[in-house]
Amino acid sequence: MTKTTKVGIIGIGFIGSDHLNRLTKTIANVDVTAVCDIVPGKAQKVLDEQGLQAKDFADYHELINDPEVEVVVCTASNEAHYEIVMAALKAGKFCFCEKPLALDAKQCMDVVEEEQKHGRRMLQVGFMRHYAPEYVQLKNIIDSGQIGAPLMADCRHYNQTQPEEYDSTRSIIETAIHEIDVMHWLLNDDYKNIKVYLPKQTRHVQNKDIRDPQIVVMETKSGINISVEVFVRCQYGYDIKCDVIGEEGVAELPTVPQVALRKNAKYSTEILTDWKARFESAYDIEFRDFIAHVSEDKSPAGPSAWDGYVAAVTADAALKSIEEGGKTQDLDIPESPKFYKE
Numbered sequence: 001m002t003k004t005t006k007v008g009i010i011g012i013g014f015i016g017s018d019h020l021n022r023l024t025k026t027i028a029n030v031d032v033t034a035v036c037d038i039v040p041g042k043a044q045k046v047l048d049e050q051g052l053q054a055k056d057f058a059d060y061h062e063l064i065n066d067p068e069v070e071v072v073v074c075t076a077s078n079e080a081h082y083e084i085v086m087a088a089l090k091a092g093k094f095c096f097c098e099k100p101l102a103l104d105a106k107q108c109m110d111v112v113e114e115e116q117k118h119g120r121r122m123l124q125v126g127f128m129r130h131y132a133p134e135y136v137q138l139k140n141i142i143d144s145g146q147i148g149a150p151l152m153a154d155c156r157h158y159n160q161t162q163p164e165e166y167d168s169t170r171s172i173i174e175t176a177i178h179e180i181d182v183m184h185w186l187l188n189d190d191y192k193n194i195k196v197y198l199p200k201q202t203r204h205v206q207n208k209d210i211r212d213p214q215i216v217v218m219e220t221k222s223g224i225n226i227s228v229e230v231f232v233r234c235q236y237g238y239d240i241k242c243d244v245i246g247e248e249g250v251a252e253l254p255t256v257p258q259v260a261l262r263k264n265a266k267y268s269t270e271i272l273t274d275w276k277a278r279f280e281s282a283y284d285i286e287f288r289d290f291i292a293h294v295s296e297d298k299s300p301a302g303p304s305a306w307d308g309y310v311a312a313v314t315a316d317a318a319l320k321s322i323e324e325g326g327k328t329q330d331l332d333i334p335e336s337p338k339f340y341k342e
């Protein structure tokens, strides 16, 4: 008989609600037995809206220590990830943590060290692009050699809008972190350096210290140049692009197809407006894989705490580049420990 995995979710905001819905309606053999949000009443309101019942804890420690919770999903705000993940690991529970794993490389290294005490992987980080069918296809094309050796890559990561408090740091550690993570995986090459250019600021942010857009430029050890335009208030939609230019051709990430409309002398297609729809299938596949492993008491096989650490080292250097007026920051990322290669 297939076993039901009992999950507790901490942080019932935008993605916490989305993953709650996914885990209860799309992913088989999961029982979300508990939820928790630091804002009183917030999690219960979402349970009611989704027609669900679960224990609603006010404090995440109680959820983690509840014997009924086998697996912890952390979808709380960035600054709470570190303490939640450390508590879940200390309690010996498998844990899925949304990206970024923690706020900086130092915190991520603590997580890596805590996880290693268990002698096996206990944690997966929500870098869901590794599961997105279009990114997997892009990687297969690059790996097959069809475009020859990659020379450069051109990426766009635009959000329609973000609140005023979404600052330049979040644009790096919460938005650009996806490209920082996915590009070295796609290109099979580590980063050598990173720098951030700050173009003219959009009028759609009032605080003069918030730089939006930003252009993150990374160079890999073999010399591939990657540029990522990060613009979190572009106004028109959610727009993700990734073109890899090789010696023999270009591999282009396709836009999610939408039906085209011919009307009033116009030919138009819609553009998606948020990550929920854009990466829906990636999140579904990601959780199917995570649950398939942990339900059989196997280590998760998706992006690891080490991937979270490597992304954080790179993001820290991007923040330093901003602080130092765009100065190139050399990166010396240590080789992955054997623990994460098995």
Ligand SMILES: NC(=O)c1ccc[n+]([C@@H]2O[C@H](COP(=O)([O-])OP(=O)(O)OC[C@H]3O[C@@H](n4cnc5c(N)ncnc54)[C@H](O)[C@@H]3O)[C@@H](O)[C@H]2O)c1
Residues within 6 Å of the ligand: 010, 011, 012, 013, 014, 015, 016, 036, 037, 038, 039, 042, 060, 075, 076, 077, 078, 080, 098, 099, 100, 126, 127, 128, 174, 275, 279
């Ligand atoms: N993989 C992706 O594409 C993706 C998409 C969206 C968000 N995220 C990540 O998910 C996280 C949440 O993002 P969001 O957009 O849902 O934000 P959000 O602000 O809507 O939700 C975060 C929730 O966590 C709660 N919270 C904060 N501290 C807590 C604590 N100590 N205990 C319990 N609850 C706590 C907040 O009250 C809030 O309800 C972020 O880290 C973000 O980077 C990832």
Ligand SMILES: O[C@H]1[C@H](O)[C@@H](O)[C@H](O)[C@@H](O)[C@H]1O
Residues within 6 Å of the ligand: 158, 159, 174, 175, 178, 232, 275
């Ligand atoms: O947390 C979200 C999420 O990771 C989205 O994928 C990204 O586009 C947003 O910029 C970010 O705020």
